[in-house]
Amino acid sequence: MDDQRKLNIAMVCDAVTDCVAGSFISTLRFSELLTEKGHKIIFITGKSPQNPTDGYHKDTIKVYRFPGILLPKSEGQLYISFPPKKRVREIFQDEEIDVVHIIIPTPSAVTSLRAAKSLGIKTVAHSHTQPENLTMHLPGETIQKPLNYIFYKYLSWLYRKADALIYPTEFARRLLHKLEEHKETHVISNGVNTKKFKETETETLFGKFNLPRHTKNVLYVGRLHPEKSVNTLISAIPHIISRAPAAHIIIAGFGHLDTKLEQLVRELGIENHITFLGKVTDEELIMAYSACDIFVLPSFAELEGMAVLEAMACGKPIIIADSKESASTYFVDGNGFLFEPSNHEHLAEQVVALLVDDTLRESMGKASLEQSKLYDIDHSVARLEEIYYALLQK
Structure with missing residues (x-):
């Protein structure tokens, strides 16, 4: 052209x-x-x-x-x-x-x-x-x-x-x-810009947000709005850390539910196992993908799911809510798991299955990276x- x-x-x-x-x-x-x-x-x-x-x-x-x-x-x-x-x-x-x-x-x-x-x-x-x-x-x-x-x-x-x-x-x-x-x-x-979204250094992110070292990180990226169902991920944390104590959840994004979600964290007593990054820069976003071991999207409604593509381009396995209103389910093809929407216990099972199996996590991450090239x-x-x-x- x-x-x-x-x-x-x-x-x-x-x-x-x-x-x-x-x-x-x-x-x-x-x-x-x-x-x-x-x-x-x-x-x-x-x-x-x-x-x-x-x-x-x-x-x-x-x-x-x-x-x-x-x-x-x-x-x-x-x-x-x-x-x-x-x-x-x-x-x-x-x-x-x-x-x-x-x-x-x-x-x-x-x-x-x-x-x-x-x-x-x-x-x-x-x-x-x-x-x-x-x-x-x-x-x-x-x-x-x-x-x-x-x-x-x-x-x-x-x-x-x-x-x-x-x-x-x-x-x-x-x-x-x-x-x-x-x-x-x-x-x-x-x-997804595959030249931009790729593995990068993470030290700057760890230092700025005082993220714990030597953890296995589970990442969510997106708005803190009802249709994103972030409360499902937070509710899963006690079940995750009971079987994978090194797990740490990172939430990148902001929204009007932030106060309610932070209150839920306090009620569950899991303050030491989660970090809210809030609004991040483009550079910090790529660092967050690079710093995570698993990407989770608990959302009910997605016409595509750009964050999923970004995580895949950074070579991360994905866990997606199997919602009939979410196109993101179609990204799961040998590179992650689906879970029943709003079912925090099922989500926890899927997260733990990947956290405790380094070989499976690595192979699914490679599958994500390969599939991202199609987009x-x-x-x-x-x-x-x-x-x-x-x-x-x-």
Whole structure:
């Protein structure tokens, strides 16, 4: 594709430079790599206290910010913006945009789709969102089920307005099959940068967070939100250390459940067997993967599971909750175990089985590393380019 003209692409994603979560991180990574390949990327996003004005991301990606409101339970990160259609049209015209790519289904996505259609600009929607990401914050299935239905109807209405729809996995396409009526659909993994995510030194991490030495470390990476079910991992710790006393659990991430989870740790009396890292830098994240012996994802809902790919690229065996709403289960293929969702005793059994068997743990880690090569992010970016160019030829 090097001989084709480079494109001007508008990525529409509230909080893209502010929020630490999979869809936002994926958008940044794709955008940065597309920029490296010569394309021009702009962001349409929301204003926040830390980023109140227009500017640039890494001096290369122009960022247009609009006022909005803070989404509850987002740790002060996710501001939902309401850009005027007239202003969005002006931006698309001034920047000579070829393709508009919406990431999350917010009002700015609706406005941008309408503005693009009025200008004859091709549009792509990315299906990164499950209703469970939002509704599991609410009490009881009586409330959750009808809201899930309404949210699906909204997604279907919104995505039908785009010229193409992208899912991160085949699982997501099957799970959200109702969204693709009369729609051109594609599957593109979020991918993993295998040049970046690989074994590295860990001394800096151990020193900064005063991590214990000579332990076997079990790592979780992600938000501390209900759908991630981190309480299941914490509840498993007493069962783990009773059979593998050298085990230590590391939690990398933050969220509104942090206080409750820390209280659970105190109630179980396991303070010496767990470390909460909180928000970490990109470099510290790779160190955390390198420092662990096993990666665990107890999450109920995942359309892919970027952290799983990152752990695999660092050569770690994985233990994943066998949830019917999680695509991450499909990563387990001779490189780890599944466990019954919310069953902390079963999780503990699987963790112990790997901790006490160095040979099995090593072989599964090698299998993870080999499988991760199938998800190299360069392949995903190339597929994204193919979709953009194909749309422009229609």
